[in-house]
Amino acid sequence: MEKRQIETLVGFFVLLGALAIVFLSLKAANLASFSFDSTYPVTARFDNVGGLKIRAPVKSAGVTVGRIASILFDDKAFQGVVTMQIDRRYQFPDDTSAKILTAGLLGDQYIGLEPGADDKNLKAGDSIKITQSAVVLENLIGQMLYSKAAEGRPKDSPK
Amino acid sequence: MNPPALLAALGAAALRILQSLGHASAFFSVLVRRLPAAFRRFDLSIVQIHAIGNLSLVIIITSGAAVGGVLALQSYYSLNRYGAAESVGLLVALALLRELGPVLTALLFAGRAGTSLTAEIGLMKAGEQLAAMEMMAVDPLSRVLAPRFLAGIISMPLLSAIFSAVGIGAAYVVAVKMIGIDSAAFWSQMQDGVDVFDDIGNGIIKTIVFGVSTTFVALYTGYESEATPEGVAQGTTRTVVISSVAVLILDFLLTSLMFSTP
Numbered sequence: 001m002e003k004r005q006i007e008t009l010v011g012f013f014v015l016l017g018a019l020a021i022v023f024l025s026l027k028a029a030n031l032a033s034f035s036f037d038s039t040y041p042v043t044a045r046f047d048n049v050g051g052l053k054i055r056a057p058v059k060s061a062g063v064t065v066g067r068i069a070s071i072l073f074d075d076k077a078f079q080g081v082v083t084m085q086i087d088r089r090y091q092f093p094d095d096t097s098a099k100i101l102t103a104g105l106l107g108d109q110y111i112g113l114e115p116g117a118d119d120k121n122l123k124a125g126d127s128i129k130i131t132q133s134a135v136v137l138e139n140l141i142g143q144m145l146y147s148k149a150a151e152g153r154p155k156d157s158p159k
Numbered sequence: 160m161n162p163p164a165l166l167a168a169l170g171a172a173a174l175r176i177l178q179s180l181g182h183a184s185a186f187f188s189v190l191v192r193r194l195p196a197a198f199r200r201f202d203l204s205i206v207q208i209h210a211i212g213n214l215s216l217v218i219i220i221t222s223g224a225a226v227g228g229v230l231a232l233q234s235y236y237s238l239n240r241y242g243a244a245e246s247v248g249l250l251v252a253l254a255l256l257r258e259l260g261p262v263l264t265a266l267l268f269a270g271r272a273g274t275s276l277t278a279e280i281g282l283m284k285a286g287e288q289l290a291a292m293e294m295m296a297v298d299p300l301s302r303v304l305a306p307r308f309l310a311g312i313i314s315m316p317l318l319s320a321i322f323s324a325v326g327i328g329a330a331y332v333v334a335v336k337m338i339g340i341d342s343a344a345f346w347s348q349m350q351d352g353v354d355v356f357d358d359i360g361n362g363i364i365k366t367i368v369f370g371v372s373t374t375f376v377a378l379y380t381g382y383e384s385e386a387t388p389e390g391v392a393q394g395t396t397r398t399v400v401i402s403s404v405a406v407l408i409l410d411f412l413l414t415s416l417m418f419s420t421p
Contacts, residue, residue: 003202006205006206006209007205009209009213010205010208010209010212010213012213013208013209013212013213013216013314013317014208014317016216016317016321017316017317017318017320017321018317019324020317020320020321020323020324020325021320021359021363023324024256024320024323024324024327024359025355025359027327027346027350028252028256028327028349028350028353028359029349029350029353029354029355029358029359030350030351030353030354030355055354
């Protein structure tokens, strides 16, 4: 085969491979929604982070506005410190609250942001004051058993 | 056989394995040092990319489509039970990008391209072409082996990317066109769960490692095969066996390094 022909065929092969990588990054993965350095970090402290994982979404009103960058343990306050990277397009009031929620009954956990009413906005490095920990299923069942036991007690019995 | 002789045979076998491993490592370092020479004569590598890459396209595309389609069909049965039929796309994409794409491409590559490399080098050696080159002060390692090595390393990631892309396309056809899963849910679930660096990037690192190992095994067994018809035949068999086992072991190691942490 002629050399030029082989080079053209190899060029076609390389192009096909490059197109496949572009297709995978844009269509199968999240590169299109991925942008460099357009986020700001915000931290929040939780008594219990439950099953929260790094890279889990941060949502507000159901819309993904950021991702969780790191989860650390503070051994002074014995709390979990969650750092999230929030998209720079979205600004939240200073008194925004953060909750750890679960997608569906058994789904992955994410952080839900509930905007407050303050005039000032959260800046890079700020921390969210009002937080609500993850719901731990065991505690919930324990509470339910206790309340059921209390209901079942005869009316006149001493408390 | 009496015990001392058995012990001696065992020891000899162990020493032989160690010796061939050391020999292969030395050959690997020599071959890596010849890679700059392959870059200088890149036209030689282009011919090899054509032989290794272009001519493997048909088998890679057919296998990719078959694997993607079957994965989509099979995962649909189980996922549909739990009302998570939309996750078919995510499951197929993660399976292809992380494991099946790199591993199956490497296995097919060993069968399709590795054997031909081994046979070619083995016959060149049997026909004393390599010795003739050396007589003419042409280094057969940098003239014959290094361009093939480079071509293998370049071709593997591209072939694997094509494999995964075709597989996802086939899964789309099966899941959306045949089964009737919502197209937007198919893609959005996939995009939600697949990460560019964690999944695609690590998959590409895997394919480069497999490209190096498979091509190296093919070249080494060809170069070291006995200069007889039986020797070349044994060499091609060894290429498939050794490179397949190497790919599977390396894949386990790489997966446990890359994907074991949540």
